Amino acid sequence: MPPRRRSASGYRGVRQRPNGGFYAEIRSGDLRLSLGTYNTAHEAARAFDAAAWRLGRPRLQMNFPDVRTLQQALDLAPPPRLNSAQDRAEHTALQRRLLVGQEDERVMAEWHRRHPEDVAYEQEYWERRCEEDTRRRREERLDRRRRKALACAQADLVNAGGRSFFTEEDERWFDIWLSTFDDTNDDDDDTDDWSD
Numbered sequence: 001m002p003p004r005r006r007s008a009s010g011y012r013g014v015r016q017r018p019n020g021g022f023y024a025e026i027r028s029g030d031l032r033l034s035l036g037t038y039n040t041a042h043e044a045a046r047a048f049d050a051a052a053w054r055l056g057r058p059r060l061q062m063n064f065p066d067v068r069t070l071q072q073a074l075d076l077a078p079p080p081r082l083n084s085a086q087d088r089a090e091h092t093a094l095q096r097r098l099l100v101g102q103e104d105e106r107v108m109a110e111w112h113r114r115h116p117e118d119v120a121y122e123q124e125y126w127e128r129r130c131e132e133d134t135r136r137r138r139e140e141r142l143d144r145r146r147r148k149a150l151a152c153a154q155a156d157l158v159n160a161g162g163r164s165f166f167t168e169e170d171e172r173w174f175d176i177w178l179s180t181f182d183d184t185n186d187d188d189d190d191t192d193d194w195s196d
Helices: 041-054 070-076 085-114 116-159 171-177
Strands: 014-016 022-028 031-038
Touching (some): 014 041, 085 116
């Protein structure tokens, strides 16, 4: 049987992961022995060779044929990654979160199936709420335009030598600097759209 073709990493039994790491595994017929993920292709190849020595593979099927003994291969192989109690706790917490999320999705799908009238009511509610928010923003923008136009007209009147009905300390003078920009997103308001 011809030897296996080397992978794109340049080493036998080593594949590059999308995240940039290198995964090593030994295949023998239907058996796949995972050796883990490493930072470099060289480390993964050394781990492959150490496992190949342990399994009694011929040196021609190894990445580094200059290694002559199992002990040499083990000395050159990277140390195994140790999983600390903190690593296991974080993994367990992530698994729990995933299970909770999956259960939520399952329950929501079941609820949608059993109560289509509630789903329709909820969709109508949010559409109505969106329309109300849009109407409110348009009214506020129109009010700002009116206030700004009034303040600008009073300023033009004073600049032309006339007299304004605003007093000098009137806060309406500050309306000159109001923004009346039309192209605002729904999320651009200073206030929370969902607050009552």
